[in-house]
Amino acid sequence: MEREAVLVAIDVGTSKVVALIGEVTRDGALNIIGKGTPASVGLKKGVVVNIDQTVASIRSAVEQAERLSGYNLESAFVGVGGGHVESENSAGAVAVSGPSKEISREDIARATEVARAVNIPSNREILHVLPRGYVVDGQEGVMHPLGMSAVRLEVETHIVHASATAVQNLSKCVQQAGVRIDELVAQPLAAAEAVLSGTEKELGVAVADFGAGTTDVALFLDGSPYHTRVLPIGGNNVTNDIAIGLKTSLQVAEDLKIRYGTCNVNAVDPDEQVTVEAIGEDTGRKVDRAEIARIIDARMRELFEKLGDEIQAAGRGGMLPAGVVMTGGASQLAGTAELGRQVLQMPVRVAGPTGVGGLVDHLLTPAHSAPIGLLLWGARAITQVDLGRYESAPAHGGLGRIRDWFRNLFP
Ligand SMILES: Nc1ncnc2c1ncn2[C@@H]1O[C@H](COP(=O)(O)OP(=O)(O)OP(=O)(O)O)[C@@H](O)[C@H]1O
Ligand SMILES: [Mg+2]
Numbered sequence: 001m002e003r004e005a006v007l008v009a010i011d012v013g014t015s016k017v018v019a020l021i022g023e024v025t026r027d028g029a030l031n032i033i034g035k036g037t038p039a040s041v042g043l044k045k046g047v048v049v050n051i052d053q054t055v056a057s058i059r060s061a062v063e064q065a066e067r068l069s070g071y072n073l074e075s076a077f078v079g080v081g082g083g084h085v086e087s088e089n090s091a092g093a094v095a096v097s098g099p100s101k102e103i104s105r106e107d108i109a110r111a112t113e114v115a116r117a118v119n120i121p122s123n124r125e126i127l128h129v130l131p132r133g134y135v136v137d138g139q140e141g142v143m144h145p146l147g148m149s150a151v152r153l154e155v156e157t158h159i160v161h162a163s164a165t166a167v168q169n170l171s172k173c174v175q176q177a178g179v180r181i182d183e184l185v186a187q188p189l190a191a192a193e194a195v196l197s198g199t200e201k202e203l204g205v206a207v208a209d210f211g212a213g214t215t216d217v218a219l220f221l222d223g224s225p226y227h228t229r230v231l232p233i234g235g236n237n238v239t240n241d242i243a244i245g246l247k248t249s250l251q252v253a254e255d256l257k258i259r260y261g262t263c264n265v266n267a268v269d270p271d272e273q274v275t276v277e278a279i280g281e282d283t284g285r286k287v288d289r290a291e292i293a294r295i296i297d298a299r300m301r302e303l304f305e306k307l308g309d310e311i312q313a314a315g316r317g318g319m320l321p322a323g324v325v326m327t328g329g330a331s332q333l334a335g336t337a338e339l340g341r342q343v344l345q346m347p348v349r350v351a352g353p354t355g356v357g358g359l360v361d362h363l364l365t366p367a368h369s370a371p372i373g374l375l376l377w378g379a380r381a382i383t384q385v386d387l388g389r390y391e392s393a394p395a396h397g398g399l400g401r402i403r404d405w406f407r408n409l410f411p
Contacts, residue, residue, distance in 0.1 A: 005382055006033075008065075008076035009374035010174060011187070012058060014043050014213030014236065015329065018371035019061035019076070020363075021069045022356065022379065030379050031358030034069025036061035037368075045213035045232045046081030046187070048169040051176070058177035068359070075180035077378035079370055080127060080170060081187040081214050083232035084163035087225075089132070090118040093154040103136070103145045103153055111155040118159065125164040127186050132156045132224045141222075160186045160228045185377050187370050188218035188228050193380075194353035194373035195327045196220065205322035208307055209370055210330035212236045216370070217307065219314050227314035231306055235330030238299045245295045246287050252276055256292055257333075263300045264335035265293040300336060304343035311344075323347030329367035 004024045011018045021034035038060040042053030066073050092114030096107050108131075116129045134142040135154035145153060167184065174181055191209035192201075201220040209216035211234045219227040238261075243253035260274045272289040312318040323346040326336060331350045340348035352364050353372035363372065 005379075006071060007182070007375065007378045007382060008073050008179075009079075009371050009378060010058065010061065010076045010179065011079040011190070011371035011374055012043065012048075012054065012170065012173070013040060013081070013211055013370070014046050014234070015211070016040050016367075017057045017061040018368060019058070019065040019073070020371050020375050021065050021071055021073060022358070022375045024379050024383060028383070030356050030375060032356055032360055032363065032372075032375070033358055034065040034067075034071055034073075035359060035363060036064025036066075036068070037362075038064065042173075043213070045083060045234075046211070046230060047084070047166050048173055051169065051173055054170075054173040055176045058173055058179070062177055062179060073179060075182045076174070077182050077374050077381070078170070078174050078184055079187045079190050079374050080162055080167060080184050081211070081216060081230055081370075082162070082166055083214065083230050084166050085127075085160065085186050085188070085216075085228065085230040086162070087158060087160045087186075087228035088118065088120075089156065089158055089226060090115045091154055091156045092116070093135075093152060096150050096153055101149055101151065103148050103150055105146065107153050108134075108145065108155065111153050112157060115155055115157040116159065120159070120161055123164050124161040125167045126159060126161045127167075127184055128158070128160040128189070130158045130160070130224060132158050132226065133222065143223075158225050158228070160189070160225075162186070182378065183381060185374055186216075186218075186228055186230075187214075188216035188230065189225060190373035190377055191216055191327055191370045192218045192220065192225070192373065193376045194355065194369040195325050195351040198223070200322040200325065203322040204316075204320045206307075206311060206320055206324045208324055208326050208331075209328035210234055210303070210326060210336075211328045211370075212330070215303065215307065216328070217310055219311065219320070221316065226316075227310075229310055231303075231310065233303055233306060234328075237303075238296055238330065238333075241295045241299050242292060246291065248276065256287070257296065260289050260292055261296050262293050262334035263297050263339040265290060265297050267335065268293045296333065297339065300333065300339055301343055304340050308344050320346055323349070326350045327352065327366040327369040329365075331366045 009020045017040045019036040040057040042050040092111045094111045134145040136150045192207040204221045215231040268290045273286045276285045353369045
């Protein structure tokens with residue numbers, strides 16, 4: 001199939017960096033043609049704490065992806081994670097201008113600008129201003145107001161913002177690795193792109209990406225996000241607990257967790273013992289498998305309680321008819337969905353990414369939902385006919401270029 005565009009996604013995670021190169025074919029399919037997934041160093045809980053190490057990690061991912069694809073990577077859609085990512089909802093209203101009293105692109109942009117003018121401290125950087133819907137002369141629930149006759153246009157937006165300095169440090173690392181930024185995308189929204197169905201987003205759903213250092217959360221209703229947040233807790237906390245509880249190194253604890261870990265204490269024979277096999281100071285030692293499960297259960301329970309608090313705090317009575325869709329590396333622990341259902345009292349499923357083809361070996365696992373979602377986000381951004389939603393997005397240099405590219409395609 002003929003190639004329409006090539007785009008790149010980079011997810012700089014706490015445990016790994018993922019660089020993906022995708023091609024959008026003329027029939028709209030997205031195929032992965034290059035990937036690099038090295039372990040990352042230089043980040044803590046999704047935030048850059050060492051520039052040089054992070055740059056080296058990104059470079060390594062980029063080089064792997066370039067070698068595999070034979071494509072020279074220039075710019076990328078980049079995920080932003082870390083506990084500093086937050087959101088709020090804001091509305092903006094304007095009088096419809098022009099003699100015809102028909103809503104124009106300019107009216108939509110002005111209304112969005114008004115919504116965006118909400119008081120956000122100067123140490124925050126706005127990542128997204130996403131329209132949730134429009135109110136046209138009092139009529140709610142309008143999704144496509146362009147061309148409608150009206151006097152007054154109101155837009156409801158979901159604004160996602162992050163610490164300006166954390167964003168600058170991440171941007172610096174990506175740029176020092178030789179990559180320009182097309183757009184910065186909040187990780188929870190990227191993960192949502194890869195695992196949520198349209199119906200779930202309409203009904204009301206949460207995505208929870210359980211990573212190494214963070215849990216990315218985004219809540220959707222009526223098709224769009226209304227709460228985005230990154231919780232600074234993840235699979236590394238579980239590993240730490242095992243290391244402390246069993247007095248082992250982190251490496252041994254990680255190995256025990258992945259080999260024998262489960263959230264379901266009752267499923268483990270109380271007499272079963274497992275042997276420490278990882279290369280470490282205590283190779284050959286025996287530990288109770290039930291003890292590992294108890295430690296995991298306690299921490300995962302806490303994680304789900306925090307997630308439940310977040311869902312409650314987001315309002316709407318904590319109602320999510322389609323429940324919670326879990327993803328991320330740490331969602332792969334045996335028994336997580338069951339424990340989630342028990343603590344949250346709502347439907348919970350674990351999902352991996354869908355919607356891509358090509359070189360997907362080892363990529364269609366929950367740990368890769370965010371990077372694949374970033375690629376899907378990018379593909380939508382560069383092929384979207386109505387670029388209205390990008391007119392007011394922060395200009396990181398890349399979007400203008402995408403718009404130009406797009407205009408060349410459809411003059
Ligand atoms: N099979 C498995 N069972 C349980 N946990 C696992 C498994 N595989 C990976 N993990 C855990 O998943 C975590 C890594 O997940 P992921 O790759 O999604 O994180 P990340 O994207 O690097 O980090 P973050 O998103 O927090 O910045 C680690 O804590 C790891 O122990
Ligand atoms: Mg992640």
